[in-house]
Amino acid sequence: xxxxxxxxxxxxxEMGQEVTLRCKPISGHNSLFWYRQTMMRGLELxxxxxxxxxxxxxxxxxxxxxxxxxxxxxxTLKIQPSEPRDSAVYFCASSTGTGLAWEQFFGPxxxxxxx
Amino acid sequence: xxxxxxxxxxxxxxEGENATMNCSYKTSINNLQWYRQNSGxxxxxxxxxxSNERExxxxxxxxxxxxxxxxxxxxxxxxxxxxxxxxxxATWAIQGAQKLxxxxxxxxxxxx
Numbered sequence: 001x002x003x004x005x006x007x008x009x010x011x012x013x014e015m016g017q018e019v020t021l022r023c024k025p026i027s028g029h030n031s032l033f034w035y036r037q038t039m040m041r042g043l044e045l046x047x048x049x050x051x052x053x054x055x056x057x058x059x060x061x062x063x064x065x066x067x068x069x070x071x072x073x074x075x076t077l078k079i080q081p082s083e084p085r086d087s088a089v090y091f092c093a094s095s096t097g098t099g100l101a102w103e104q105f106f107g108p109x110x111x112x113x114x115x
Numbered sequence: 116x117x118x119x120x121x122x123x124x125x126x127x128x129x130e131g132e133n134a135t136m137n138c139s140y141k142t143s144i145n146n147l148q149w150y151r152q153n154s155g156x157x158x159x160x161x162x163x164x165x166s167n168e169r170e171x172x173x174x175x176x177x178x179x180x181x182x183x184x185x186x187x188x189x190x191x192x193x194x195x196x197x198x199x200x201x202x203x204x205a206t207w208a209i210q211g212a213q214k215l216x217x218x219x220x221x222x223x224x225x226x227x
Contacts, residue, residue, distance in 0.1 A: 004157070043158075043203070043217040056214060091157055103148060104215065106157030 002026075004107035006092050012113045018080040021110045023092030024073055033104060034067055034077050035091040043091075049075065082114045120218050121204055127224040134191040136221040138204035139184075145207045147180060148215070149189050152201045161189075161202075166209075194225045 005024040013019055025032045033048040047057040049069045057067070064083070069075040079086055089111050093104040122137045138147070146165045150158040164171045164180045164187065171178045177190040191198055201220040208216070 042219045045214050045216075048214070059214075093158075103160040103163055104158075105160065106150075108157050 004092055004094055004105055006090075006107035006110050008110060009108060010111045010113075012115065013082055014115050015083055016081045017114075018078065019082045019086075019112060019114075021077040021090050021092075021112070023075045023077070023107060025075070025092070025094030026105055027073070029094035029096050029105070030072070031095045031102070032069060032075050033093040033095075034075070035093065035106075036088045037091060037109070038088045046077070079112075082112075084114045087112055087114050121202070121221040123221060124219070125222040125224070127226060128194060130194060130196055130225050130227050132194055134194050134198070134223055134225075136189045136202050136223070138187045138189070138218060140187075140204075140206045141185065143209045144182075145209050147187050148205045148207075149176075149178060149187075150203045150205060150217075152203065152220070154200070158203065191223075196225050196227050199223060199225045 004026055007022045011019060031050050034046040035043050036046055037043045044059055046059045047067045048055055052069045052072055065079055067077045089109045091106050091109045093106045095102040095104045120139050126134060128134055144166055146163055148163045149161040151161055152158045162171055162173050162176055162178050164178050166182055169180055175192045180187045187204060189202060201222050203217050203220045205215045205217045
């Protein structure tokens with residue numbers, strides 16, 4: 001099994017640009033999570049999907065952030081427009097089961113730098 | 116309020132020694148999970164302990180849970196250089212925000 005796949009691994013962009021992060025969950029997993037990790041705030045859950053449906057997006061910082069899951073094998077997290085404070089490592093994770101109580105499998109992360 | 120909070124924030128020991136990390140939380144939980152993160156990598160699930168369990172083992176890992184004290188500990192026995200990583204506890208609360216909440220982590224360094 002290839003595990004959770006994220007792309008790109010690194011992204012450097014200028015303030016105001018649109019950024020799209022991509023995630024392919026483990027086949028057969030029906031829950032997908034987007035996290036953001038920074039030194040100041042630690043690991044924060046941004047949004048999670050169950051069976052491709054967004055369940056809880058209360059962690060999305062503001063309207064500049066949006067996430068989609070058009071099918072069971074693909075999800076995107078978009079930031080438009082990006083700001084320097086969005087610089088962080090963004091992780092995608094997936095799990096089986098219908099709730100967050102199950103163990104989660106993390107991807108390698110996308111390191112985003114907004115200049 | 117944040118759930119899991121690890122203690123200590125950083126720990127440095129010699130190879131072969133045991134490492135103990137603690138996690139405290141504030142509300143009633145369904146389960147508590149421990150994850151490891153190597154530098155520049157994603158988190159890796161280590162072990163899950165449910166609220167009705169008191170102790171769990173996995174290889175050199177031993178996790179305890181004391182729900183009366185709202186605390187958990189992770190013990191790594193006979194540490195190895197490859198155990199150098201950050202360790203996070205994460206809690207799934209019974210009530211309130213239905214999400215896995217991670218602590219700030221303990222940075223463990225194993226010196227050869």
